[in-house]
Amino acid sequence: MNDQIKIGITRFSRLISNAEGKAKDLCDVKDLTSTQLNYLETINELDNPNLTELSAVLGLKKPSVTVVIERLITKGCIYKTQSDADRRTTHIHLTEVGKQINQRHDFAHEYMSGFIAKSLSANEQQEFVRLLNKVLDSNKVK
């Protein structure tokens, strides 16, 4: 049984991965490197981080991050604001363009949902969602 679960997961992972690939084509991400995309996703997950936080989470030295951030500002994906509390620190925000780029996961998941919706009957869909959530909840995924 465990083997069958694994086979299913393997195939399902591939489906998700394909969906992400398609989503990447839809968004105009072409002029961003994978490093830059990774920065944008990390900034999105953290809440307007400063440079120190960001470099800590990315596991990189601050000067390295400074330079990439500079480039992302030039590209219009992010902007900086000075902190009121500490005038040395600046917070990094996504611009609307930057946020759009992060929607590619969303596109992928939408695409997947469409697949599932058309493959399963209403009852099956309900059961699928229930099982999915049971797995997720017992493993505390937000």
Added chain:
Amino acid sequence: MNDQIKIGITRFSRLISNAEGKAKDLCDVKDLTSTQLNYLETINELDNPNLTELSAVLGLKKPSVTVVIERLITKGCIYKTQSDADRRTTHIHLTEVGKQINQRHDFAHEYMSGFIAKSLSANEQQEFVRLLNKVLDSNKVK
């Protein structure tokens, strides 16, 4: 309903992504760049491709691929063999080390299976696999 599917998929994607991350830590992939990992995965998917095929699939120019392949040989992940049919062409193979690196997806899927197995009852597991396969088969994922 479609919304609930999407929410489930979003969370499930994150779970898979976490599992892949953990698997990455387990394998000693640390001295390989993400480009190099991508090459190894592509070589694994194709069947002992030659350089022309590989560069076509990767969407890169041949000289670029030549150089990365050289480095992967130095690192002991791949080796080349000359074709019998055409002495100009060489086929690229993964070494045992190269194959091990590709097992990280396998680790991730194993890890996921464990999660699912312990979250669901025997009946639920069976139903989950059935639904998974129904989705996958109606979308022709190998």
Added chain:
DNA sequence: TTTTTTTGTTAGTTAGAACTAACTAATTAT
């Protein structure tokens, strides 16, 4: 047989992104 095409390599260039060292400005501690 000679020419053209194809496979892959070598050489040289460029851009991205990491690093360290050294710095300024702001804040905190003494």
Added chain:
DNA sequence: ATAATTAGTTAGTTCTAACTAACAAAAAAA
């Protein structure tokens, strides 16, 4: 008030990995 720490930048280096141009060797076409 002065010294030490912290946030972020600037300058300069290195490595990876992409590119084009030019090539040799083998195969296919003329």
